[in-house]
Amino acid sequence: MALGSRLRRLSERLTDQAGAIYALYGNDLQPKWFPVFYVLAEGGERSITDIAVDIGHSHASVSQIAGELAEKGYIKEKKGKNDARKRFIALTQKGKALAAAMQAQYEDVRTAVEQTMKEANHDLWRAIEDWEFLLDRKDLLGRVQDVRRAREAKRLRIVDFRPEHAKAFRDLNERWISTYFKMEEPDYRSLDHPQEYILDKGGHIFMALLDDKPVGTVALIPMAAQSAAKAAAQGAESAAPHGAMSAAPHGAMSAAPHGAMSAAPHGAMSTAPHGAMSAAPHGAKSVVADGAAADVVAADGARSAESAAAAAPQAPDTHELAKMAVSPEAQGLGIGWLLGQAAIERARTLHLRRIYLESNTLLKPAISLYYKLGFQRIVGQPSPYERANIQMELVL
Numbered sequence: 001m002a003l004g005s006r007l008r009r010l011s012e013r014l015t016d017q018a019g020a021i022y023a024l025y026g027n028d029l030q031p032k033w034f035p036v037f038y039v040l041a042e043g044g045e046r047s048i049t050d051i052a053v054d055i056g057h058s059h060a061s062v063s064q065i066a067g068e069l070a071e072k073g074y075i076k077e078k079k080g081k082n083d084a085r086k087r088f089i090a091l092t093q094k095g096k097a098l099a100a101a102m103q104a105q106y107e108d109v110r111t112a113v114e115q116t117m118k119e120a121n122h123d124l125w126r127a128i129e130d131w132e133f134l135l136d137r138k139d140l141l142g143r144v145q146d147v148r149r150a151r152e153a154k155r156l157r158i159v160d161f162r163p164e165h166a167k168a169f170r171d172l173n174e175r176w177i178s179t180y181f182k183m184e185e186p187d188y189r190s191l192d193h194p195q196e197y198i199l200d201k202g203g204h205i206f207m208a209l210l211d212d213k214p215v216g217t218v219a220l221i222p223m224a225a226q227s228a229a230k231a232a233a234q235g236a237e238s239a240a241p242h243g244a245m246s247a248a249p250h251g252a253m254s255a256a257p258h259g260a261m262s263a264a265p266h267g268a269m270s271t272a273p274h275g276a277m278s279a280a281p282h283g284a285k286s287v288v289a290d291g292a293a294a295d296v297v298a299a300d301g302a303r304s305a306e307s308a309a310a311a312a313p314q315a316p317d318t319h320e321l322a323k324m325a326v327s328p329e330a331q332g333l334g335i336g337w338l339l340g341q342a343a344i345e346r347a348r349t350l351h352l353r354r355i356y357l358e359s360n361t362l363l364k365p366a367i368s369l370y371y372k373l374g375f376q377r378i379v380g381q382p383s384p385y386e387r388a389n390i391q392m393e394l395v396l
Contacts, residue, residue, distance in 0.1 A: 025105045027098065028072070036065045037091075040075060041099035045090035063087075074098060149334045152210070156335065158342045161194065161205035161217075168214035169194055169205060169323075176325040180362065181387040190219075190323065203319070206342045208326070208335045215330035218339040219323040220346060222316065223356060317353035324366075336366070340373045347396060354395045358388035 018031040029037060035055040039046060046054075052062045066089050069075045074095035078088045091099065117124065161169065170191040177183055190197045198205060198221055208216030321343055326335045347355050357375065359366055367390070375392040383391070 021105070021109065025102070027102060027105070029074075029098065029102075030068075033065055033069055036062060037069065037074065037095070037099070040089065040091050040095070045078070045088050048087045048089065051089075069095070145332065148332075152333045153338075155211050156333070156338065157209045157212075158338055159207050159209060161199065161207055163195075165205075165207050165214055165217075166194060168207065169217050172214065172217050172325040172327060173323050175327075177387075181360070184385055184387075186384055190221075194219075204343070204346055205323075206339055206346075208330075208339055210330055210333075210335075216326040216335040216339055217323065218321065218325075218343055220343045220355070221320045221322055223318040223320055317351070319347060319350075319352055319355055321355050321357040336369050337372070340369065344373065344394065344396075352396055354393050356391070356393045358383050358385060359390050359392070360387050361390050 015031050018034075022029050022031070035057070036051055039051050039054055048059060048062050048066060051057075052059045055062070057065075066075060066077070066087075070077060070089075073092060075089045076092050078090065079086070173187070173191055174183060177187060194205060198219055201222055203219060203221040205219045206217065207214050321340070324336065324339060326339075344355065355375075357370065359370065361367060370392050373394065375394045378391050378393050
């Protein structure tokens with residue numbers, strides 16, 4: 001870039017003149033050797049590693065310069081007393097003689113530089129120090145990314161889901177999930193029917209539009225509805241032949257005593273007294289609901305009634321943050337942050353108490369985003385998703 005090119009030209013100009021100055025004083029020292037030579041002349045024997053840190057060069061660069069100085073006979077190498085693998089270098093007698101002879105050159109160059117600085121309108125040393133300090137706090141790449149995000153944000157809008165967003169909602173999530181994991185049955189259910197499985201149950205879906213094109217999405221789903229849907233998915237899968245689900249009218253239940261569901265054919269739920277579970281065929285599902293869908297599942301011995309009862313809380317003041325996805329072409333614009341903020345703000349307007357989420361620790365950028373949004377890790381939450389190995393919550 002222009003600034004870097006300008007500084008590079010100035011550096012090359014000074015380096016060329018430095019070579020002429022060495023020749024003026026009869027020294028055959030190359031300008032690029034000077035930082036290493038000066039450290040040894042002022043501080044005595046040093047290790048390659050220590051010199052690299054002091055002068056801001058790489059270990060390989062210092063090693064190369066040390067080798068060239070050794071060929072000239074100005075330095076010698078020594079092995080460490082306590083660690084033979086560590087290389088130390090020091091000036092030879094020839095090197096010390098050169099250092100003494102260069103004292104007059106040092107003074108003349110220092111005086112000439114100070115005079116030049118006085119003629120300048122700005123303090124170059126101070127300006128360089130300021131830039132180094134600022135770039136240590138945030139490098140130029142990070143600063144450019146911030147500016148880009150701010151500019152692109154003007155083209156971004158976070159809007160509520162509309163029917164015409166259904167395909168984008170599915171495609172964005174399927175692309176993201178398939179990149180790292182595999183689609184699972186609960187994914188297909190909510191992505192194919194977002195109206196029925198999310199919105200009609202009191203949930204919310206947000207879409208990120210870049211120039212009116214959907215490039216990101218996230219959902220906020222009531223935990224009671226989410227738990228019921230997950231329980232239904234597990235029960236249906238376990239109660240039917242491999243890969244199949246038993247037939248029953250969508251969402252229908254027959255009359256039964258308080259908290260119980262009536263007996264039904266294969267794949268349906270069996271009747272039991274309040275608070276109890278009745279015997280059922282291998283792989284069948286027996287559920288007792290106390291006024292709400294209970295997340296109690298016994299499927300092929302995979303989950304006991306006790307552990308299932310301790311599943312995700314179904315409090316109406318708790319929603320799950322789910323189905324967050326951003327198009328790869330739009331990543332780096334802070335869209336995930338904007339979607340997360342929109343969901344949190346909606347949760348506050350709904351007077352929710354907390355937001356829950358499930359993810360996978362392989363997704364380091366996503367986990368970092370969740371922490372940045374204020375989520376904290378919690379332990380012991382069962383999940384129907386194979387890919388989920390971390391649970392987090394945000395208390396509002």
